[in-house]
Amino acid sequence: MSFLQLRGVEKFFGEHRAIKGVNLDVEKNEFIVFVGPSGCGKSTLLRMIAGLESIDGGSLHVDGKDITHLPSSQRELAMVFQSYALYPHMTVFDNMSFALKLAKVPVDEIKQKVERAAETLNLTPYLKRTPKELSGGQRQRVAIGRAIVRAPKIFLFDEPLSNLDAALRGQTRVEIHKLHRALGVTTIYVTHDQVEAMTLADRVVVLRDGAIEQVGAPLELYDKPANQFVAQFIGMPSMNIVKAAQLSQFGTLAGQAAGRVPADGLIGVRPEGVRVLPVGHAGVPGKVELIEALGADTLIHVDVMGTSMISRQAERTHLRIGDPVALEFDLDTLHCFDHAGRTVSL
Numbered sequence: 001m002s003f004l005q006l007r008g009v010e011k012f013f014g015e016h017r018a019i020k021g022v023n024l025d026v027e028k029n030e031f032i033v034f035v036g037p038s039g040c041g042k043s044t045l046l047r048m049i050a051g052l053e054s055i056d057g058g059s060l061h062v063d064g065k066d067i068t069h070l071p072s073s074q075r076e077l078a079m080v081f082q083s084y085a086l087y088p089h090m091t092v093f094d095n096m097s098f099a100l101k102l103a104k105v106p107v108d109e110i111k112q113k114v115e116r117a118a119e120t121l122n123l124t125p126y127l128k129r130t131p132k133e134l135s136g137g138q139r140q141r142v143a144i145g146r147a148i149v150r151a152p153k154i155f156l157f158d159e160p161l162s163n164l165d166a167a168l169r170g171q172t173r174v175e176i177h178k179l180h181r182a183l184g185v186t187t188i189y190v191t192h193d194q195v196e197a198m199t200l201a202d203r204v205v206v207l208r209d210g211a212i213e214q215v216g217a218p219l220e221l222y223d224k225p226a227n228q229f230v231a232q233f234i235g236m237p238s239m240n241i242v243k244a245a246q247l248s249q250f251g252t253l254a255g256q257a258a259g260r261v262p263a264d265g266l267i268g269v270r271p272e273g274v275r276v277l278p279v280g281h282a283g284v285p286g287k288v289e290l291i292e293a294l295g296a297d298t299l300i301h302v303d304v305m306g307t308s309m310i311s312r313q314a315e316r317t318h319l320r321i322g323d324p325v326a327l328e329f330d331l332d333t334l335h336c337f338d339h340a341g342r343t344v345s346l
C-alpha cells in the first residue's frame with residue numbers, strides 16, 4: 001500500500017458534490033502539488049486529508065492505517081495555512097513550541113527541537129519577537145517551523161505563499177524546496193501558482209470540478225497532457241488552440257495535422273512553438289495585435305483571420321501593433337484533441 005492512499009473519496013456540501021470519488025496514491029517523501037481552477041476542490045481535498053473536513057465517502061489511509069474518520073489532532077499531520085495562523089501575543093519560540101507543550105514533551109527536548117528548526121529556517125535571531133514584529137516571509141517561516149517541530153508524517157500546505165509579494169514568494173519557494181530536500185517529509189501542497197507547481201512538485205495533480213484530470217511529473221504533464229484542459233492549464237501563456245475546421249487557414253500546420261485530427265477536433269501549439277516572421281517570409285499571414293515585453297522574453301499576440309495566436313520568443317522585437325507578419329510553427333510541439341478534448345496521439 002502507498003504511504004498515503006485515497007480511495008473513492010467523496011465530499012458533499014449539501015447537495016453539491018464537491019469531491020467526486022478521488023483515488024490517489026502518494027509515496028513516502030514525495031512532494032505532491034494540487035492545482036486547478038478556483039473552486040475545483042483543491043483546498044477541500046487537502047482539508048479532508050488534514051481532518052478539518054469530514055470524508056463523506058471512500059477511505060483515507062496513511063502509513064497503512066485507516067484514518068478516514070480519525071480526528072485531526074490524532075492524524076500526526078501538520079498543516080501550514082496561507083494566513084499563517086500564528087498566536088499574535090506569543091513569541092516565535094512559544095508559537096513554535098505550543099503543540100509540543102500541549103503534548104507534554106519535556107522542556108529540554110522542546111528547546112532543542114525549536115532551536116534546531118529555527119536554525120534550519122534562519123529564524124534564530126527572531127525567537128523572542130512576536131508575529132507583528134516580523135515580515136510576512138518570516139511569519140510564514142514560523143508557521144512552517146511550527147509544523148516541522150512536530151515531526152509530522154505529512155506536511156500539508158494550503159497556498160502558503162499567496163500573501164507574499166513576488167520577490168519574497170520566489171525566495172520562500174526556494175526555501176521550501178531546500179527544506180523538503182533536507183527533511184524529505186511527504187508533502188501535499190495546494191497552489192494557484194504554476195511556477196510553484198512546476199518547480200516544487202515531484203508529481204502534480206490537476207483537479208477540475210472535484211475530480212482528477214491527470215497526475216504526473218511536471219514535464220510529463222507539459223509534454224503529454226491527457227486532454228485539452230490539462231494542456232491549456234499547464235504552461236504560461238496557455239497553449240494556442242485552433243479548431244480543425246479552421247485549419248485550412250494555417251498552412252503547414254494544416255499539412256502536419258491532416259488526417260490525424262478528427263474534423264470536429266482541435267489542434268494545440270504552445271506559444272514557444274509559434275515563430276513570428278516579418279511579412280514577406282513564407283508562413284501563415286497574420287497581424288500583430290499586442291506585444292508584451294517581459295524582459296527575458298517577448299509575447300507577441302497575432303490575429304490570424306479572427307483566431308488569436310500567442311508566440312513566445314527569447315528575442316526582443318521591432319514589430320509594432322498592426323504590422324502584418326507571417327507565422328511559422330514548430331511542428332514538434334503540436335497536440336491534437338478530439339471533439340471531447342481528449343488527446344489524440346500523433
Ligand code: ATP
Nearest residue numbers: 013016018036037038039040041042043044045192
Ligand atoms: P480556490 O482556488 O478558489 O481556493 P479550491 O479549488 O480550493 O478553490 P475549494 O475551496 O476546495 O476550491 O471549494 C470547492 C467547492 O466546494 C467550491 O464549489 C466551493 O464553493 C465549495 N465549498 C467549499 N467549502 C464549502 C463550504 N464550507 N460550504 C459549502 N460549499 C463549500
